[in-house]
Amino acid sequence: MTTLSDHTLSGDRPQPSDLAYVPFVSVENMMRMVNAIGAEAFISGLAAYIEADFRRWEEFDKTPRVASHSRDGVIELMPAADAENYGFKYVNGHPKNMREGYQTVTAFGVLSSVANGYPVLLTEMTVLTALRTAATSAVAARLLAPQGSEVMAMIGNGAQCEFQALAFRALLGISRLRLYDIDPAATAKALRNLEAQGFEVTACKSGQEAVEGAQIITTCTADKQYATILTDNMVGEGVHINAIGGDCPGKTELHRDILLRSEIFVEYPPQTRIEGEIQQLDPDHAVTELWQVMTGAVPGRRDAKQITLFDSVGFAIEDFSALRFVLDRVKETGHFDKLDLLADPDDPRDLFGMLTRAA
Amino acid sequence: MTTLSDHTLSGDRPQPSDLAYVPFVSVENMMRMVNAIGAEAFISGLAAYIEADFRRWEEFDKTPRVASHSRDGVIELMPAADAENYGFKYVNGHPKNMREGYQTVTAFGVLSSVANGYPVLLTEMTVLTALRTAATSAVAARLLAPQGSEVMAMIGNGAQCEFQALAFRALLGISRLRLYDIDPAATAKALRNLEAQGFEVTACKSGQEAVEGAQIITTCTADKQYATILTDNMVGEGVHINAIGGDCPGKTELHRDILLRSEIFVEYPPQTRIEGEIQQLDPDHAVTELWQVMTGAVPGRRDAKQITLFDSVGFAIEDFSALRFVLDRVKETGHFDKLDLLADPDDPRDLFGMLTRAA
Numbered sequence: 001m002t003t004l005s006d007h008t009l010s011g012d013r014p015q016p017s018d019l020a021y022v023p024f025v026s027v028e029n030m031m032r033m034v035n036a037i038g039a040e041a042f043i044s045g046l047a048a049y050i051e052a053d054f055r056r057w058e059e060f061d062k063t064p065r066v067a068s069h070s071r072d073g074v075i076e077l078m079p080a081a082d083a084e085n086y087g088f089k090y091v092n093g094h095p096k097n098m099r100e101g102y103q104t105v106t107a108f109g110v111l112s113s114v115a116n117g118y119p120v121l122l123t124e125m126t127v128l129t130a131l132r133t134a135a136t137s138a139v140a141a142r143l144l145a146p147q148g149s150e151v152m153a154m155i156g157n158g159a160q161c162e163f164q165a166l167a168f169r170a171l172l173g174i175s176r177l178r179l180y181d182i183d184p185a186a187t188a189k190a191l192r193n194l195e196a197q198g199f200e201v202t203a204c205k206s207g208q209e210a211v212e213g214a215q216i217i218t219t220c221t222a223d224k225q226y227a228t229i230l231t232d233n234m235v236g237e238g239v240h241i242n243a244i245g246g247d248c249p250g251k252t253e254l255h256r257d258i259l260l261r262s263e264i265f266v267e268y269p270p271q272t273r274i275e276g277e278i279q280q281l282d283p284d285h286a287v288t289e290l291w292q293v294m295t296g297a298v299p300g301r302r303d304a305k306q307i308t309l310f311d312s313v314g315f316a317i318e319d320f321s322a323l324r325f326v327l328d329r330v331k332e333t334g335h336f337d338k339l340d341l342l343a344d345p346d347d348p349r350d351l352f353g354m355l356t357r358a359a
Numbered sequence: 360m361t362t363l364s365d366h367t368l369s370g371d372r373p374q375p376s377d378l379a380y381v382p383f384v385s386v387e388n389m390m391r392m393v394n395a396i397g398a399e400a401f402i403s404g405l406a407a408y409i410e411a412d413f414r415r416w417e418e419f420d421k422t423p424r425v426a427s428h429s430r431d432g433v434i435e436l437m438p439a440a441d442a443e444n445y446g447f448k449y450v451n452g453h454p455k456n457m458r459e460g461y462q463t464v465t466a467f468g469v470l471s472s473v474a475n476g477y478p479v480l481l482t483e484m485t486v487l488t489a490l491r492t493a494a495t496s497a498v499a500a501r502l503l504a505p506q507g508s509e510v511m512a513m514i515g516n517g518a519q520c521e522f523q524a525l526a527f528r529a530l531l532g533i534s535r536l537r538l539y540d541i542d543p544a545a546t547a548k549a550l551r552n553l554e555a556q557g558f559e560v561t562a563c564k565s566g567q568e569a570v571e572g573a574q575i576i577t578t579c580t581a582d583k584q585y586a587t588i589l590t591d592n593m594v595g596e597g598v599h600i601n602a603i604g605g606d607c608p609g610k611t612e613l614h615r616d617i618l619l620r621s622e623i624f625v626e627y628p629p630q631t632r633i634e635g636e637i638q639q640l641d642p643d644h645a646v647t648e649l650w651q652v653m654t655g656a657v658p659g660r661r662d663a664k665q666i667t668l669f670d671s672v673g674f675a676i677e678d679f680s681a682l683r684f685v686l687d688r689v690k691e692t693g694h695f696d697k698l699d700l701l702a703d704p705d706d707p708r709d710l711f712g713m714l715t716r717a718a
Contacts, residue, residue, distance in 0.1 A: 090447070090469065102475050103701070159704075350552070356394075358387070
């Protein structure tokens with residue numbers, strides 16, 4: 001790897017002060033940190049931060065993410081702030097990337113001090129987003145899935161699949177999985193990875209087969225279009241649906257009739273109305289905000305026959321929680337580099353002098 | 360400095376592919392690049408990119424910046440995109456920072472490929488913002504200042520002051536400056552730096568004294584409040600006012616009566632109405648968009664007696680131009696480091712496998 005982690009300095013010119021440096025977590029250091037802690041324990045830790053932040057929902061400065069759509073995908077900025085910290089994530093979503101050897105989703109993020117605006121952390125968030133998305137799904141499912149759930153169907157076996165499985169085992173004890181993907185190679189990849197993690201995995205030949213006997217159905221597909229991964233007849237009473245893939249305008253996974261039979265839980269309605277499964281419904285269709293279930297203000301699952309649906313699109317506060325979590329772990333583990341990102345002249349008004357003296 | 364620039368790799372683990380790396384321009388490398396090119400030449404180059412992008416204004420996906428305000432300052436995200444590239448800048452503004460040894464404004468930015476969403480450049484933008492702000496002011500002034508302008512008054516002699524002076528010399532040939540700041544130490548700093556750059560500089564004891572004989576008045580102060588840096592009687596006919604400091608809600612520099620006597624030019628009205636001097640005016644008060652002057656669709660200065668006002672707040676397209684300019688210079692100079700910012704598994708769907716194999 002690059003030797004930024006050596007913090008090596010050349011000796012022959014004035015060195016920036018500590019104010020100039022921002023801790024940076026590279027992909028390599030993120031993987032080191034996750035592997036040192038263990039992916040499942042990392043997700044559990046993340047989940048606790050997400051829950052803590054959702055419980056104080058009203059303290060946050062919130063906004064729907066700022067999206068720039070193009071023919072092949074979307075690039076988004078997702079900011080959120082409380083009184084102490086400001087965080088944002090840059091994330092893209094390009095379904096065609098996979099076919100060209102690129103990630104569908106890549107991301108990085110920054111946490112800053114609200115008091116002076118200086119970044120305190122820059123980190124990769126491709127791996128971290130996969131972890132936080134899974135943690136959020138499991139946090140929601142713990143409140144919404146039927147008691148004694150044992151089997152989860154997973155439709156869409158791409159990059160997010162294994163992280164979801166780990167999160168559901170960590171938070172709900174799910175260890176039996178039924179996989180389906182339109183591409184058998186994706187299912188084979190997930191099967192291999194998940195069996196190695198000790199899951200009992202069944203590869204299925206259709207979505208219909210995958211949902212048989214499952215109390216929880218996770219849909220996580222990537223196509224940027226209106227798709228019908230689940231039809232109405234596939235969803236029996238009492239099931240919890242964890243719908244991850246419908247996350248931008250024009251991209252949904254569930255047949256509308258399923259939505260009409262479900263109690264729908266969302267992260268942040270102003271964003272989910274635009275991006276989630278509920279873009280198929282009237283703009284005033286009743287939904288429940290997940291944070292209110294967490295605080296106990298409104299109930300989660302009410303009975304065994306109810307169909308619950310977590311219409312997940314991913315909200316900035318989850319990334320804020322993830323950034324907080326990583327910063328705390330960075331302080332413990334030292335798995336970071338120092339990045340010369342901020343100009344730090346001796347006299348803050350003398351930026352020009354700093355420039356000319358460097359010549 | 361850190362040795363990221365050595366691109367040194369350890370030998371004992373799988374190395375990320377080139378897809379994983381994003382070129383990064385540190386503060387040190389930005390200063391190297393500016394000093395190698397020369398600050399004035401750098402600003403001239405930047406100005407050409409800004410003009411080129413303003414002339415194709417209608418091709419851009421534009422949005423007012425996304426601001427998170429707090430008691431002591433603001434943190435903003437400024438995105439803009441054309442069909443090929445997406446750019447954004449993170450920038451803070453905290454007037455009290457200076458008193459505590461921090462920069463009032465720090466910034467960094469990213470340029471990405473619209474086609475796949477991958478970042479192609481991460482760069483410091485504290486120094487770069489100072490340069491692009493100055494370049495934009497001078498681009499506007501070349502269209503708006505009276506013919507044969509020779510003297511510029513500069514009220515507010517902080518971090519932006521010297522960059523403005525260089526830009527006005529580069530683009531308009533201005534070499535005589537009259538400085539004033541409420542803090543004489545700031546004026547002394549600017550005087551020292553600017554005399555070393557060959558300017559003829561007069562330090563003044565008041566704003567009134569500074570504007571005497573000046574054809575161009577640049578105001579660039581930092582307080583986050585309604586201030587009156589220029590009163591109506593200070594502004595004679597024929598003057599061009601380059602108002603930089605009024606750039607967020609509740610922060611203005613000019614007396615309202617000056618605005619009523621001026622032809623007002625702005626970057627992006629939806630943002631300037633919120634942040635600029637014109638927040639003091641009716642929301643439908645006529646303003647001219649600078650890009651239309653650049654294309655020749657509308658005239659700039661019409662006669663010698665007119666007062667022209669560039670109500671500058673800083674718009675995302677200027678940063679987009681600056682990012683493009685830096686990326687092109689980076690390719691020429693090699694003044695960058697490679698940052699391990701993006702996860703790049705062999706199989707894009709196998710993010711989890713990448714993680715476990717790294718263990």
